[in-house]
Amino acid sequence: MEMFVIEGGHSLKGEVAVSGSKNCSLPILTATLLCERPSRISNVPYLADTGFLLSLMESFGVSQKRDENNDVLIDARSITSTVASYEMVRKMRASVLVLAPLLARAGEAKVSLPGGCAIGSRPVDLHLMGLKKLGADLKVQDGYIHATLKNSSFIGADIELPLPSVGATEQIIMAAVLAKGVTNLFGAAKEPEVVDFCKALISAGAKITGHGTSHVVIDGVSSLGSMVYQVAPDRIEAGTLIAAAAATASTITIKNVCVDDMASVIHHFEKAGCLFKSSPELGENSELMVIAPKRLTATNMETAAHPGFPTDMQAQFMAAMTVAQGTSVIYERIFENRMMHVPELNRLGARIELHRGVATVVGQESLLAAPVMATDLRASASLIIAALAAQGQSEVRRIYHLDRGYEALDKKLTKLGASLTRCTQT
Ligand code: UD1
Secondary structure, X not given: OEEEEEXXXXXXXXXXXXXXXXXXXXXXXXXXXXXXXOEEEEOOOOOHHHHHHHHHHHOOOOEEEEOOOOOEEEEOOOOOOOEEOHHHHOOOHHHHHHHHHHHHHHOEEEEEOOOOEOOEOOOOHHHHHHHHHOOEEEEEEOOEEEEEEOOOOOEOOEEEOOOOOHHHHHHHHHHHHOOEOEEEEEOOOOOHHHHHHHHHHHHOOOEEEOXXXXXXXXXXXXXXXXXXXXXXXXXXXXXXXXXXXXXXXXEEEEEEEXXXXXXXXXXXXXXXXXXXXXXXXXOOOEEEEEEOOOOOEOOOEEEOOOXXXXXHHHHHHHHHHOXXXXXXXXXXXXXXXXXXXXXXXXXXXXEEEEEOOEEEEEOOOOOEOOEEEOOOHHHHHHHHHHHHHOEEEEEEXXXXXXXXXXXXXXXXXXXXXXEEEEEEOO
């Protein structure tokens, strides 16, 4: 197993470029299953999760090839298997998204239920409710979703989501793009990743409007052609780099940032005392300079669906708050169990009390190095940030979680002057 050895207490300096978004790439790659001609998706990050999804797609008879520019070519003209086994799905929850495209293309699918995960129970009931409304016959048996289509295709319908689930929104849109008739999806997720995903589908001929609002309208088409699309930059990676600069009193420039999508994160770090300069000021491909103060000011934060503060940035924001002046209160509103980093941050000298999903962080003047263990993807990022701020040499163990969702974050931080080495844990 690999770990990072981090010598903390140094500030960061220089420029760093953000990779393509993991959470855009996964549904976009999945949606190429709907396309009857070969697709080319560019700016796909090299990650354990994208690699894993591509192998799962290969098991359906799809061919895929990645070139040296991070372009992925996918040929889903022929689908020879419609089974996603437990062994596959348990490794990555997002694999459940293959359900709608397999049904739309082959009329049947058998996909394992994803089960629980480190950050909470994460059910898929809303995915199933949506697909049923669009004409799928679903049975859950032996841990598998056994699905068939009642007609020769999905049939458009009005669907209301009681909460704006990102995955359910994407699942329903994939079913509706090849449905007969119009689907009105109310209560849809408005996350930038959903918008990017819809733009990718539109590039293949899908008729979608209203993406980025809570009412998405999908006018079904009889087939999709070829998807040619460049994945948007990763706003969570950009936010993680902001948090690293903030916690280490650094000034860095982050390239390839979609500033429009980061308003809430930027706003909270501004409240904590960071200065931001972006050029162009708004847009999809800006350079963002972060100038952190000598010491941050404690700032309260509550996660929420977009345009609120993203739950995927909660742990990293908390890591920065551990060294702020004053006490901040952090509320996790999206996932019930997303505070596993708290005891590990406390091992690094943070003072955080946790009560029913609310963390009270009493900022410390400095943290102290310690060996710590990552429990999930964003928790790993928070521990790296805290270790960069701590005096002395820390070990961050179980970094396979980090490798699922950050492309070469260790190399990027090293380029910014961090002392961080990847080693094998003995
Ligand atoms: C996606 C992101 C994840 C992010 C999350 C919220 C990907 C691959 N992952 O996950 O990084 O943290 O959005 O922004 O894009 N829920 C139900 N029933 C359902 C589906 C969801 O109750 O059928 C609940 C979940 O338990 C959770 C909330 O809805 O409390 C939001 O989850 P959702 O938006 O679906 O997250 P994911 O799409 O799994």
